[in-house]
Amino acid sequence: MKEETNLKVTQATQFRVYSDPERHPRQTITVAFLVKTTGKPEAGDDAEDIKWFDINTLPELASDHKIIISDALASR
Numbered sequence: 001m002k003e004e005t006n007l008k009v010t011q012a013t014q015f016r017v018y019s020d021p022e023r024h025p026r027q028t029i030t031v032a033f034l035v036k037t038t039g040k041p042e043a044g045d046d047a048e049d050i051k052w053f054d055i056n057t058l059p060e061l062a063s064d065h066k067i068i069i070s071d072a073l074a075s076r
Helices: 065-073
Strands: 007-019 029-038
Touching: 007 065, 029 065
Parallel strands: none
Antiparallel strands: 007 029
16 A cells, blocks of 8 residues: 555455456455555555545446445445
8 A cells, every 4th residue: 555555554454355257357356455544645656646536426447346335335
C-alpha cells in the first residue's frame, strides 16, 4: 500500500475470499481486506496517477471489483 499510494495501513481485517476460475487468466482468487490508513495519497512506483472517487459514482471497474465493494458496503 505504502509503495503504490503512499498510504500507511494502520489496521487491516480480512473481509472475504473470492474465487472464480473465469475471473482472470492469472488471478482466480482474491482476498479482500478492509483497511484504515494514514498519510497523504500520492501515486508511487509504477502508478502514473492516483484519484479518489465518491462511493456512489465509481467509474467502470475491472472484473468483480464492483461486487467486492458492494459486499463490503453491505457488511457495515
